[in-house]
Amino acid sequence: MTQHLEQELKYKIAGPAEFEKVLQHLGPPVEVLEQCNHYFSDRPDRPSPDWSLRVRQENELFELTFKLGKKQSEGYFQSTEVECPIDEQQVEELLTQPVWSESLWELPPLQRLRQEFGVNRLVLLGSLRNRRHVCPQAAGWVAELDVTDYPQGRVDYELEVETAEVATVQAALQPVSALLSPQSKTKFRRFLEALQLHHQG
Secondary structure (H helix, E strand, C coil): CEEEEEEEEEEEECCHHHHHHHHHHHCCCCEEEEEEEEEEECCCCCCCCCEEEEEEEECCEEEEEEEEEEEEECCEEEEEEEEEEECHHHHHHHHHCCCCCHHHHCCHHHHHHHHHHCCCCCEEEEEEEEEEEEEECCCCCEEEEEEEECHHHCEEEEEEEECCCHHHHHHHCHHHHHHEEECCCCHHHHHHHHCCCCCCC
């Protein structure tokens, strides 16, 4: 189990042609990860703005992640993440069973969700697929270029950089800055938009 403060720069990329130009500048990727995110909520019609919970399959591995305390400004996002690896049997229960066993609720992300928000039951909202191009840079930071398939046929192109050195990364991205614009919404928020759902509040 890990808990950490996630700090990310996120940029929108207009389309596939612009994405290829950014990828050429920052690549080549050392790996391309096939990801599938499954999102949950305590209220299927109006998910909470204060937290999110997902199961991510990345190639053959699974991870359960609870996010809370989200803040954002000018394409810079911060949140506390509580995450842990899970196995296929646990994933099967999370995705298919209406009531989860107490052993699942003992997993750190679900335990923290229950403690913080009093949640005892969740439903699966749906899933999205993401192809992540991982491009380490000489300065030590990693560019992650994503092509994300949302419900209802929406496709987004995006650059993410997990960093606390915002000015340094922004300066390094200057050659492709005309192809980038600050992202204003998380993947989860855009997923809800694709489903035509809305946060509470």
